[in-house]
Amino acid sequence: MQPTTPDKTSLPSSPISSEEKRDWISMINESVHTYDDIDIGDVYAVSRNFIVVKRGFVNVHYYYIPIKKVEGWDDNVLWLKITEEEVKEKYERDTIPDPNQYFVKEYPYYTGFTSYNYPLPIIVRRYPEAYEDVTKSSPEKNVPRIYKCDLCEESFDSEDELDKHMDIAKH
């Protein structure tokens, strides 16, 4: 006689995973497309202010894209508001993202997301015209570290100041 094991595997079969893609960290490894629909690579790292896109394998490029240049996640692709040309011209850097300043998949030490101020925009489908420029900022500072804008090398005492810089600098 075989004892019938109690059915503990009755997990709700997840029908669609779209509900889970709700924050920036979940964008790691997802494809990034520009406004002109060029696949520029996958999300390699994220922070409150940037997504870092890694492109290529032999010749690796890193694109430090300010989060406000992101149009949104449409459940398949992370869309940017800017063209490939603009990405290459303004946001390409040789720097590898610092795991203290970015959430990197292999080194998830970054803690700046506790109350990040710019939620991942979820879009139903791609509507390039309908982007909203949300500029909310939450007043919280607690991390005593130097934050560097990897686009212009300026340093800041807190990530909030980097937030402000990103507002002003128009990267």
Ligand SMILES: [Zn+2]
């Ligand atoms: Zn800067």
